[in-house]
Amino acid sequence: MELPNLDYIKEISGGNEDFEKKFLSIIQNEFPKEKNEYLENLEREDLEESAKIVHKIKHKLGILGLQQGYRLAIKYEEDLKYGNTNLKSDFHEVLHTVEEFILKIA
Amino acid sequence: MRSIIVDDEASARAIVKELCKKIPGMEVRAEFPNALEAMKFLKDNQVDLIFLDIHMPKLTGFDLIETVQNPPKIVLTTSDKNFAIEAYEYPFIVDYLVKPITTERFEKCMRRLENAFGQDGLGSKSNKSVQDEDEDLYINIDRRLIKLKFNDILLIEAKGDYIEIQTLGKRYRVHSTLKKIKEKLPDSSFFQIHRSFIINFTQIVDIQDNSVLIERNVIPISRSNRPELMQRLNLL
Numbered sequence: 001m002e003l004p005n006l007d008y009i010k011e012i013s014g015g016n017e018d019f020e021k022k023f024l025s026i027i028q029n030e031f032p033k034e035k036n037e038y039l040e041n042l043e044r045e046d047l048e049e050s051a052k053i054v055h056k057i058k059h060k061l062g063i064l065g066l067q068q069g070y071r072l073a074i075k076y077e078e079d080l081k082y083g084n085t086n087l088k089s090d091f092h093e094v095l096h097t098v099e100e101f102i103l104k105i106a
Numbered sequence: 107m108r109s110i111i112v113d114d115e116a117s118a119r120a121i122v123k124e125l126c127k128k129i130p131g132m133e134v135r136a137e138f139p140n141a142l143e144a145m146k147f148l149k150d151n152q153v154d155l156i157f158l159d160i161h162m163p164k165l166t167g168f169d170l171i172e173t174v175q176n177p178p179k180i181v182l183t184t185s186d187k188n189f190a191i192e193a194y195e196y197p198f199i200v201d202y203l204v205k206p207i208t209t210e211r212f213e214k215c216m217r218r219l220e221n222a223f224g225q226d227g228l229g230s231k232s233n234k235s236v237q238d239e240d241e242d243l244y245i246n247i248d249r250r251l252i253k254l255k256f257n258d259i260l261l262i263e264a265k266g267d268y269i270e271i272q273t274l275g276k277r278y279r280v281h282s283t284l285k286k287i288k289e290k291l292p293d294s295s296f297f298q299i300h301r302s303f304i305i306n307f308t309q310i311v312d313i314q315d316n317s318v319l320i321e322r323n324v325i326p327i328s329r330s331n332r333p334e335l336m337q338r339l340n341l342l
Contacts, residue, residue, distance in 0.1 A: 008206055008208075011208070011209055012121055012124055012125065012209060013124065014128065014209075016124070019120075019124050022120070023117065023120050023121075023124075026116045026117045026120055027117055029116075030115065030116055030117055052161070052163075055161055055185055055186070056114075056115055056161075056185075058185050059115065059117070059118060059185045059205045059206060060117065062185075062205065062206040063117065063121075063206045
């Protein structure tokens with residue numbers, strides 16, 4: 001299974017460790033909020049709003065080097081707009097992977 | 107260059123800000139999590155560039171674009187490639203960056219900005235458009251972006267809410283205006299010859315009375331535009 005990495009963040013930072021720390025703390029703060037917002041919308045069956053949050057999460061998957069997860073999120077976001085939740089469990093697996101990674105680097 | 111960043115994601119703002127730090131002459135004056143706050147700032151402050159996200163709650167990046175008077179140059183930042191078509195409808199949009207933005211792509215964007223702001227680099231500004239430096243134009247036909255080389259365009263005719271672009275052997279009908287496309291075309295070879303026509307004057311076959319012949323098209327010259335056209339031609 002694909003695992004998150006910090007390659008992109010290191011590329012952007014160019015070795016600036018202060019930025020890396022600050023940026024990771026932003027992700028640690030932003031990701032759980034977005035995940036909860038997504039789950040709440042999903043529970044309310046507001047799939048249009050869910051798609052909007054998946055759109056934001058998609059960016060974070062790219063940042064964390066999850067190429068397959070990123071592609072999955074693109075498809076899932078589009079599917080949600082048409083009321084299709086078939087990719088839900090696959091996407092939730094990716095969310096779980098990111099959550100574990102974020103806890104590990106905390 | 108004075109810039110602002112507008113994006114509802116703090117992580118996205120942080121990345122753009124960090125990338126900007128590496129660019130000499132680039133100053134990030136402020137960052138905003140929504141379009142409304144940016145609009146308020148822009149009422150009292152002038153900037154040269156906006157890094158603008160499209161997908162934001164309540165007001166989108168396009169809403170901001172439509173609201174700001176005399177918009178500065180804009181670089182769109184988005185996770186959605188589908189808006190590229192719409193983006194190029196606006197002459198002041200210099201580039202379109204898909205997130206996550208790589209250093210290499212950002213540097214390419216800065217080179218485009220340098221061209222847009224003149225040869226003195228990002229520390230100076232001019233109204234020169236980046237399109238003056240390009241050799242081609244993308245048009246939106248049935249949700250496809252089709253590349254047209256400036257040299258291949260013969261003429262453009264206004265037809266109601268549409269324009270018709272004629273190249274050698276092809277015609278393209280695009281939902282746009284002559285005014286918009288004029289801003290995209292280089293002055294060095296294009297000229298509005300009539301209220302309804304822009305021509306590539308390097309493609310003129312001959313001029314007779316008040317009309318020009320371009321390939322097999324006879325295009326009227328309006329009386330007021332004729333003197334400027336004659337000035338631009340290399341007359342013996």
